[in-house]
Amino acid sequence: MxxxxxxxxxxxxxxxxxxxxxxxxxxxxxxxxxxxxxxxxxxxxxxxxxxxxxxxxxxxxxxxxxxxxxxxxxxxxxxxxLKLNNLEMNNFHKWLVGFTDGSFYMKGTENNFKFFYGFHLHKDDISCLEHIKNNLKMPSNINIRETSVQLTVTKKQWMSDNLLPIFDKYPCMTMKYYSYYKWKKAMIDNLNGMTYNNNDVLNIKNTINNYEVMPNLKIPYDxxxxxxxxxxxxxxxxxxxxxxxxxxxxxxxxxxxxxxxxxxxxxxxxxxxxxxxxxxxxxxxxxxxxxxxxxxxxxxxxxxxx
Known part of the structure; x- marks a missing residue:
């Protein structure tokens, strides 16, 4: 840890x-x-x-x-x-998913859907964010505030190329398991050129964050x-x-x-x-x-x- x-x-x-x-x-x-x-x-x-x-x-x-x-x-x-071999990187990815299960957020703007992945921690934990940023090669800088630090990425293609493979291989095991799949689908649709009106944005945002069970999916506790x-x-x-x-x-x-x-x-x-x-x-x-x-x-x- x-x-x-x-x-x-x-x-x-x-x-x-x-x-x-x-x-x-x-x-x-x-x-x-x-x-x-x-x-x-x-x-x-x-x-x-x-x-x-x-x-x-x-x-x-x-x-x-x-x-x-x-x-x-x-x-x-x-x-x-600080360089991780393949086994250690896989274990880091598992740790990251567990950490994300407790630190995951997504937002929708008024007339568009903006995809976020990141963490907002106490300033003493800046090295934690540095470790995540360096191992994921995240294209974002750490935002340092008076009492906190924040690391957020919004580049959809980078998230599709780098985050989706991790979360598909090592799934979330809270209700965010369902939120992730809704978030993933919305982002892939957006990357494929789908556009949204204000009602679409609101519906997608509410669907992602409502923590409702998807009947065709089951959290893989095994x-x-x-x-x-x-x-x-x-x-x-x-x-x-x-x-x-x-x-x-x-x-x-x-x-x-x-x-x-x-x-x-x-x-x-x-x-x-x-x-x-x-x-x-x-x-x-x-x-x-x-x-x-x-x-x-x-x-x-x-x-x-x-």
Whole structure:
């Protein structure tokens, strides 16, 4: 991951390991194993990803808060390290689709239909946009504002040549799956010379953004993968530490229409993510004991979260 989520995940897991290690150490537990030291290859993570492990993808650096002061330790990057091989590029594309599933927008103008693809992030995440721009070779510049950064492309032919192959191969897995297909059809029709009146523009815009299910299409949850989840976590996830109750949690909230996406994420994680080998035995056993109940779906107000 490139954005805040990976930093927070690292800190959260380190926090958990430090607490557990202190407990085991103080109890003279024979299974104690000091794993709190940060490892360059991300050994603290329960998912071992070549894209995460081997690449300098965290371009924006490590961020943490200590006594309300922001501490930044920036990784050194060079052009050779940032070049992705074919496998890593495929994994980047999967991550990008997951990130886009949480950061996708389209607009219609008053008398025309204008197609957008892009992201609007906090200014601290500019390296995330640089990474996306460089790997996609996007023909747009990053717009830097006082507190935010924005990367947007509107060139239809470029999007047709470069984005459509990615999203056709690695589909969205939220209701934006349907929005993408409507957006894609409208853009291809426009490239083929179709013109619109004001009513057409309004109808197309409303159709794309209404999140209605298309009866001839089904969201392919069977294509769920680690990288899509990581990207989606970047865009939609949040971490929480409740020190008074010694609780650490991770949450993703979605509108109730996307509950099937959360169910698919839950099923994938419970099936494919397990504690890593160097986890102390007592911690591992406790995690596995409660594994099936470790992720819960709740319904606060009109949103579902886990």
């Amino acid at each position: 490139i954005k805040w989520t990976m930093i927070n995940m690292n800190l959260l897991l380190m926090f958990l390991m430090i607490i557990n290690n202190l407990i085991f150490k103080n109890n003279n537990n024979n299974n104690y194993n000091n794993i709190t030291k940060y490892n360059r290859n991300m050994e603290l993570y329960s998912i071992q990803s070549p894209y995460i492990k081997n690449m300098n993808v965290i371009k924006r650096g490590y961020h943490t808060s200590l006594n309300n002061n922001l501490i930044i330790v920036q990784k050194n990057n060079n052009e050779d390290n 294509k769920m993968n680690d990288y899509w989840i990581l990207g989606f976590m970047e865009a939609e996830g949040s971490f929480e530490v409740i020190k008074t109750r010694n609780i650490c949690s991770f949450n993703i909230s979605q509108h109730q229409r996307s509950i099937e996406t959360l169910k698919a994420i839950k099923s994938y994680i419970l099936t494919n993510w397990k504690p890593i080998d160097n986890t102390p035995l007592m911690i591992k056993n406790q995690l596995l004991k409660d594994w099936d109940s470790s992720i819960k779906l709740t319904k606060p107000d009109k949103k579902w979260s886990y």
